[in-house]
Amino acid sequence: MDTPNWALSLSFWLHMLATVSWVGGQTVISLLIIPIGRKVLSGDDFSQFLAKINQRMRSIAWVSFTVLIGTGLIQISADQAHEGFLSLQTNWGVAILIKLLVFGGILALTAYQTWGLSPIIERSALLQSRGKKLPVPMETLHKRETITLWINFSLSIVVLLLTAIARIS
DSSP states (O other): OOOOHHHHHHHHHHHHHHHHHHHHHHHHIIIIIHHHHHHHSOHHHHHHHHHHHHHHHHHHHHHHHHHHHHHHHHHHHHOTTOOSTTOOSSHHHHHHHHHHHHHHHHHHHHHHIIIIIHHHHHHHHHHHHTTOOOSSOHHHHHHHHHHHHHHHHHHHHHHHHHHHHHHHO
16 A cells, blocks of 8 residues: 555654754764763753753654664655665665664663763762762763764764665665
8 A cells, every 4th residue: 555645744754853853963962962061061060951951852762762763663664665674785775774684773862871871970979969979971971972972963864874775776
């Protein structure tokens, strides 16, 4: 069954909107917020500021991922180049498979940040505000967070590149 043009157009629009929301958010956080925040805010203020930004970004990220998965499935099923799951006979198939694997890495890193690293940072900030000794220094946690953000940002750029490669294949 062919996907109606209106549904495919809506799918492309939502997919691009979710991509811009996710990659744009990663770009702003990685290139602007973290470097500037570190320069103008003290350690505790920076931690609180980044925690609030991450709370908001997590919501945007998971909504974006849900939209990307749903619309991506619609687009793959409607694409003329699609010859079946894991079909690697074409450049399109190879690019899409690698794109899906990289996207899986993004999902894994975001899950680690959402349910692993961010809660540790928030608990550590609470302990620090109460004068308690931290098991891991805040600076170490913030470095992990920054590395995670940069890896996620880089993987997002790779996904965009793979999308471009698939488009011309």
